[in-house]
Amino acid sequence: MPTTSTLSARQDVGLPARLARSAATGGTGCRMSLTDFTGWLTHRTTVNRFRVERIPFADMDAWSFHPETGNLVHDTGRFFSVEGLHVTVGEGPFPEWQQPIINQPEIGILGILAKEFDGVLHFLMQAKMEPGNTNLVQLSPTVQATRSNYTKAHKGADVKYLQYFTGAADATVLVDVLQSEHGAWFYRKFNRNVVVETTQDVAVDDDFCWLTLGQIGELLRRDDVVNMDSRTVLACLPVPFEEPGALHSDAELLSWYAAERSRHSVDVRRIPLAGVTGWRRGTDSMDHDLGWYFRVVAVRVQASNREVGAWTQPLFEPRDSGVIAFLTRKIGGVPHLLAHARVEAGFIDSIELAPTVQYTPRHYAHLTGDARPPFLDMVLAARPDRIRYEAVHSEEGGRFLNAQARYLIVEADETEAPDEPPPGYRWLTAGQLNTLLRYGRYVNVQARTLMALLNSHAAEL
């Protein structure tokens, strides 16, 4: 007679409540108080020696511009390359353009190890230096590794705690989903966003500490502490949102998404970097003719605690900082967020759901009236009492230099942001976005930062 002893439940029904408990546990936590954390992070920054200096392209080791294509490539052909992209979106203020783009086909692991202490889930976070971070050291996931990292393409030391994410050590998967990264700078880049839980004893290395979700939430209220990789992983956790309903059913939302995808005809072609028009390559940087967008630069990095002690690499350096915001409104008593079905050149399938506003204001300063991006001016002029959350965060410090954006959640009223918003926009609940995050490729990395705030109680709607 068949038995069900070999079966698992499809869903871990206890997990949402355990995540909620961890999010509700802030302050002193169980393993390290936030007061101690601040000292610890400063200590980790000073005990290790870090140095990042700009260098001419010609001084890079093992990186060079390919003689034919002009692509900026590593001698091994691995890691990533800077290539050209020709983009035709056919609408809006910028219907067609060319640009440099980072091509990194390998899928990496952004992994956080979780473990219960005193009945509360804690997450093993790492004080990690990345050359592009303004303050160099930020809080990162337990493991942040490209496939080149963990297959030893760079001949470095072992990646710590990697065994929990490769099946080599005993751990239960809480979430593991492929998510996109910045579509304006990366060509179809994905990482696995993973959280696994262990019940084993874990030896905690000097650069690591256990924090609750609530403690991480408190740190997310500070500028430039929690790095992008941590934010995107935390966004994918199946935390519970108590919502009696939503303006649109899930079926309607998915239908709207499919219709939005259908109405865009985005044509993206990889071209040689040498053939990119509107950009000039100098000895120290590659720049847009107007000085807009970003520069491609090179740095030399020294770090006493990384798998490889010293290296050189290219980075993208944005020229201006961005403003990224969700508008929020209670509809029928339930908080909703206004999502934008946004085209980005590097997305694998043209669109993903983005925050209401995601712009570098300088690029739109010349536009007036209806040509202004919807809702941008409302966010820029928001009264302090309408701002539910505001902090500056850095984007991926391993690829982007001083790439900072101001993240906001701004309250709107029905006049400013009606139930039926302009084409391309739709009201969703946090719970609906959370469900979409389980399946990947629906919600962009900027929206995921804002979802991480809600998951960790850094912001409340």
Place this chain on the structure above:
Amino acid sequence: MPTTSTLSARQDVGLPARLARSAATGGTGCRMSLTDFTGWLTHRTTVNRFRVERIPFADMDAWSFHPETGNLVHDTGRFFSVEGLHVTVGEGPFPEWQQPIINQPEIGILGILAKEFDGVLHFLMQAKMEPGNTNLVQLSPTVQATRSNYTKAHKGADVKYLQYFTGAADATVLVDVLQSEHGAWFYRKFNRNVVVETTQDVAVDDDFCWLTLGQIGELLRRDDVVNMDSRTVLACLPVPFEEPGALHSDAELLSWYAAERSRHSVDVRRIPLAGVTGWRRGTDSMDHDLGWYFRVVAVRVQASNREVGAWTQPLFEPRDSGVIAFLTRKIGGVPHLLAHARVEAGFIDSIELAPTVQYTPRHYAHLTGDARPPFLDMVLAARPDRIRYEAVHSEEGGRFLNAQARYLIVEADETEAPDEPPPGYRWLTAGQLNTLLRYGRYVNVQARTLMALLNSHAAEL
């Protein structure tokens, strides 16, 4: 005080039971019995005049080989084109190759209109001629339209019932999801798979009839009656599967999928059709040097009941028919299906979940021992009492000529197909596959045909 009057439930909790009731209603149905249906389909085939003849490429109207690229294109630049593809998968018996491929960036609508009669959901199906079908007329969705169709690129008549799928007529979305099509023949092709329900009176045109899900299931047991577009849409319906658990939790399955995606490095580059090596273009066809795979051919089509009465077009004509099968086993008393994380050149993101076996046996006839594709020989040699389902179905008759495959569901035992199958394979329940189908881009079109059988009770596990 806020109210919840404007809110919808996120899920239509009554829908699965209504779909189950429709699937349980076969035979006479409510609107047309299957006996009447057979006569009706024959009548529709004879009352309309259809004619498909092979012609030389040079006799096509408005289609030609581009003088530089050799791509086979329409004068308007719309519809689709036949281009070249260079594929590097780096493993298996065919690690690298070039081939012609259909590029059709427009996203079409495959839509079925549903309505309750006598408390049972019925689906408005169409007797539709497609030039590639062996028997020309098969049962298709209510609407099967590319964007060129419904934006009138071909200056044809209106697409019937389209208004229910564009928001112009009142209807509730039951499902609407972007799904891939044949990755071996299409470059990143997607269609919206849509079912909407109306409560309005619907005037039924001559070529249309209302059938229950159970009736369609009975028709799916016949060869070549229900077309591919119908099968893929029906696969996406959220029918209920009673399963107390599964061998792997949903989180584990998604993690396995992410790991499978990560371990494949598939490089796909579009190249000019003129530059494709291993293929020769003649006056009437473009053929693989070994006579394998498929030919590109041209046809002239005449139809008295289509939006456009006569036209010419290219088709892909497979040289051999395929064998497509899920192995099934009860694990812990719950039926499971053995899915394969399969690489296809035209997939947007390298892999999708496919049936256990999906091969053209002739291409593997030269291989022996471990080089044979896993499970293929087991399916080819399956005893009749192990075969739960077997029928021949056609693939997309608008693009493929006489493209038939034998679809099977074959029972396996633990020795033949253990709980821990080879790398790249995983046991899932039908309910787990059904959930993945809600989000798109996870389950390939061949697996969707097999899921349509389960949804409609054409096959039982």
